[in-house]
Amino acid sequence: MPAFLADYPPERVAEITGLAENDIRRAAQWIGEAGDWMSCWTMGLNQSTHGTWNTNALVNLHLATGAICRPGSGPFSLTGQPNAMGGREMGYMGPGLPGQRSVLVDSERAFVEHLWQIPEGSLRTDVGRGTVEMFQELAAGHLDRLDLAFSRDQRNKIYVQDRMRENGARLWQWLQDGAHFSVCGDAGRMAKDVDQALKEIAATHGGMDADEATAYVRRLAADKRYVRDVY
Numbered sequence: 001m002p003a004f005l006a007d008y009p010p011e012r013v014a015e016i017t018g019l020a021e022n023d024i025r026r027a028a029q030w031i032g033e034a035g036d037w038m039s040c041w042t043m044g045l046n047q048s049t050h051g052t053w054n055t056n057a058l059v060n061l062h063l064a065t066g067a068i069c070r071p072g073s074g075p076f077s078l079t080g081q082p083n084a085m086g087g088r089e090m091g092y093m094g095p096g097l098p099g100q101r102s103v104l105v106d107s108e109r110a111f112v113e114h115l116w117q118i119p120e121g122s123l124r125t126d127v128g129r130g131t132v133e134m135f136q137e138l139a140a141g142h143l144d145r146l147d148l149a150f151s152r153d154q155r156n157k158i159y160v161q162d163r164m165r166e167n168g169a170r171l172w173q174w175l176q177d178g179a180h181f182s183v184c185g186d187a188g189r190m191a192k193d194v195d196q197a198l199k200e201i202a203a204t205h206g207g208m209d210a211d212e213a214t215a216y217v218r219r220l221a222a223d224k225r226y227v228r229d230v231y
Helices: 010-017 021-034 051-065 081-090 106-116 131-140 160-166 168-176 190-206 210-222
Strands: 038-041 074-077 181-185 226-230
Touching: 010 021, 021 051, 038 051, 051 074, 160 168, 160 190, 168 190, 181 190, 190 210, 190 226, 210 226
Parallel strands: 038 074, 181 226
Antiparallel strands: none
């Protein structure tokens, strides 16, 4: 390691990164004197053109200082904890069951049914399609509509509720034909805005006033045609 680091003194690193040399030295001193230390980061570090390098560098820093695999030390990614990690571990994504189990495995399904004290055969095995299958169905023409909303890394951000309003007449017709409406995402912001857009569509294309539109959306939820899986 000393031979590798010889090419990267603080002044050279400052030149490469654009960081102040004093800041680099101060950070090194904090880490070197800490003994136990943790690094916590979110999506900005991972989701970039060099996200793997970023994460690898942090892990290597922990390995180099020995601050890993002991209380008070270690690298810790905060990325997607509510949905992605919770979904994988707690089993609400696709055919998943808690503990990385699956309803498609007989023994795992039986174990969870016993643990939950529910009758054998209660857990269904007819699961929906995954992401790859969704795009295959789109290419085959079986899925006839896919709208994308991008709300990052651009000046004009497009949200789900924007797409809903753009296609309000079509969405309203689908609902009149018996469509089901599912929302998955952030309860504090996205789900609330989508709920409001749905009421606006009912008012605009269904000729309802605000109270009637609210009552209509509530009926959809009561009939289980409006489902929200939010966190």
